[in-house]
Amino acid sequence: MGKPHVLVVPYPAQGHVIPFMELSRHLVKQGIKISFVNTEFNHKRVIHAFGKNVSENGFLRLVSVPDGLEDGEDRNRVGKLTESLCRDMPRQVKDLIHKFNASDDDKISCVLGDICLGLALDVAAELGIPTVALWPASMFQLVLNLSIPKHIDDGLIDENGTLLMKDKMLRLSPTTPVIHPTNFPWINIDTSPKAQKIMFDFILRNNKAFETTDRVLCNSCLELEPEGFNLLPRIIPIGPLSAANRLGNLSGNFWPEDPTCMQWLDQQPSGSVIYVAFGSYTVFDEIQFKELALGLELTNRPFLWVVREDITKGKHHVYPQGFIERVRNRGKTVSWAPQGAVLEHPSIACFISHCGWNSTLEGVSNGVPFLCWPYFADQFLDESYISGIWKVGLKFERDERGIIGKEEIKRKVERLLGDDNIRTRAVELKQKVTKSVGEGGHSDKALKDFVEWLKS
Ligand code: UDP
Numbered sequence: 001m002g003k004p005h006v007l008v009v010p011y012p013a014q015g016h017v018i019p020f021m022e023l024s025r026h027l028v029k030q031g032i033k034i035s036f037v038n039t040e041f042n043h044k045r046v047i048h049a050f051g052k053n054v055s056e057n058g059f060l061r062l063v064s065v066p067d068g069l070e071d072g073e074d075r076n077r078v079g080k081l082t083e084s085l086c087r088d089m090p091r092q093v094k095d096l097i098h099k100f101n102a103s104d105d106d107k108i109s110c111v112l113g114d115i116c117l118g119l120a121l122d123v124a125a126e127l128g129i130p131t132v133a134l135w136p137a138s139m140f141q142l143v144l145n146l147s148i149p150k151h152i153d154d155g156l157i158d159e160n161g162t163l164l165m166k167d168k169m170l171r172l173s174p175t176t177p178v179i180h181p182t183n184f185p186w187i188n189i190d191t192s193p194k195a196q197k198i199m200f201d202f203i204l205r206n207n208k209a210f211e212t213t214d215r216v217l218c219n220s221c222l223e224l225e226p227e228g229f230n231l232l233p234r235i236i237p238i239g240p241l242s243a244a245n246r247l248g249n250l251s252g253n254f255w256p257e258d259p260t261c262m263q264w265l266d267q268q269p270s271g272s273v274i275y276v277a278f279g280s281y282t283v284f285d286e287i288q289f290k291e292l293a294l295g296l297e298l299t300n301r302p303f304l305w306v307v308r309e310d311i312t313k314g315k316h317h318v319y320p321q322g323f324i325e326r327v328r329n330r331g332k333t334v335s336w337a338p339q340g341a342v343l344e345h346p347s348i349a350c351f352i353s354h355c356g357w358n359s360t361l362e363g364v365s366n367g368v369p370f371l372c373w374p375y376f377a378d379q380f381l382d383e384s385y386i387s388g389i390w391k392v393g394l395k396f397e398r399d400e401r402g403i404i405g406k407e408e409i410k411r412k413v414e415r416l417l418g419d420d421n422i423r424t425r426a427v428e429l430k431q432k433v434t435k436s437v438g439e440g441g442h443s444d445k446a447l448k449d450f451v452e453w454l455k456s
Contacts, residue, residue, distance in 0.1 A: 003032060005034075006110045007035050007110075008020055008111075008112045009114060012081070014280035014281075015280060015281075017254075018253075019134070019219045021036065022252075023134060023241055024036055026447070031455075033061075037093070039066065041075060049254060062251075066088065067089070068087055069081065076283075077195070079189075079199060082198055094123050097129070108129055111129055111130075114133070115209065115210050119209070121212070125212055132214060132217065133209065134219065136219050137357040138220055138225060138378060139232070140381060140385075141185070147172065148203070157181070160200065161196065176228070179381065179384070186203055217237075219238070219239035219241050219357070221238075223429075224364070236450065237436075237442065237443055237446060238443050238447045238450065240437065240443075242340055255308065259338060260332075261338075264304070264332045265342065265348070266347075272302050273302045273303060274413060276351075277339060277354075278308075280356075282311070283312065284312050286313070287401070289318065293323050296327070296409065297326060297327055297406075299413045302331070302347075304333075306339075307334070308336065309335050343366040344366050348366075350416055352370075352371045354373055355374045355382040355383045360385070364390070367426045370387075370394070373396055390425065391425050
């Protein structure tokens with residue numbers, strides 16, 4: 001029998017491509033052949049960022065399909081992108097599979113898809129190909145999405161996902177976070193009702209794919225979310241993939257990493273640096289951007305700040321006047337950091353984060369305390385885990401202008417760094433997670449079991 005050949009199809013966003021690439025590279029190390037599908041738009045970015053096309057012993061191949069949008073269209077408008085993917089991608093994925101299957105050496109033995117892009121799993125099932133889904137966010141977010149029929153029965157939302165009880169708080173079990181329903185992902189992801197409805201229907205469609213998939217993996221672990229895995233025992237925890245692999249030099253980044261920050265970190269005292277990063281989507285308005293800069297200045301501590309080229313609405317970032325000169329000796333900005341390596345560095349003291357699930361896992365796996373600054377999607381839920389359940393970080397409070405002010409930033413940095421209990425809990429949580437992905441741990445065993453299944 002030839003090598004298994006797995007077609008990997010993530011949702012086309014940075015926070016999805018990275019964990020799928022982490023899992024793919026792990027599978028390649030186990031002798032499995034991977035064809036990794038990006039949209040053409042992201043494919044170009046990945047090749048540009050990595051500097052070349054990847055080929056891990058010839059077993060990892062990057063392929064691409066169109067996402068259905070025109071060149072200049074805004075892919076950060078999630079509703080629009082989703083609508084286009086639903087329209088065009090099933091046919092593209094089907095054609096790709098037929099192309100591979102035409103060659104005896106390339107036949108697809110399994111499709112590893114994203115539950116957030118259930119349409120690829122549907123296509124594989126239709127063609128009679130075994131399917132595995134990876135859920136790249138928290139287990140609890142999956143439980144919430146799958147509970148939509150219950151939310152409708154309880155009168156919390158209507159059949160279109162519109163919120164009916166705006167002030168009701170939601171708790172699925174005594175040990176899970178309390179959720180404000182305005183933070184359901186289809187509601188907080190876009191203010192337009194049309195986009196909200198597209199997202200709601202998309203989640204319902206993905207929920208169906210979840211039910212028909214042969215196996216479902218989750219990038220989380222029992223130690224982080226025991227209650228989520230109790231509620232849905234069918235889901236297999238194999239994460240955190242970033243901690244399991246520690247592969248470095250990842251070929252899934254949309255932006256080139258700036259390695260100069262690692263030398264800069266080497267020069268900073270141990271446990272001194274505030275790391276500030278908001279993932280791939282978050283966009284700041286000018287007032288909030290300036291306030292963050294002034295808050296970092298006010299802390300009087302070294303900081304490493306990821307300022308993506310598209311992090312503000314305008315073309316040029318408007319730093320407060322004189323800011324760059326004033327912080328020159330203790331602040332460093334980069335447009336994209338090697339975040340895994342940064343969070344592992346001994347000079348890091350804390351992480352000001354938007355609480356995307358990957359960033360959350362990466363901070364937790366390295367025992368770094370958080371200051372939570374969520375924007376949308378599942379980030380509020382992750383904030384609740386960090387500050388309320390695991391207690392390894394603090395929340396920021398917004399002021400009467402609706403922004404996080406410079407004094408609040410200074411105050412919370414000092415409170416966090418002065419709190420030995422938070423630091424101790426963060427180290428304990430890191431130990432639990434490390435044990436889970438280490439030899440013989442829960443996640444390690446589940447991942448090995450999955451590889452055996454793929455090979456069989
Ligand atoms: N990331 C990175 N360098 C940066 C900022 C982010 O490599 O400067 C990575 C980060 O390590 C994480 C991913 O980008 O793996 C962002 O995913 P997350 O789920 O945290 O947020 P999203 O981008 O989906 O909002």
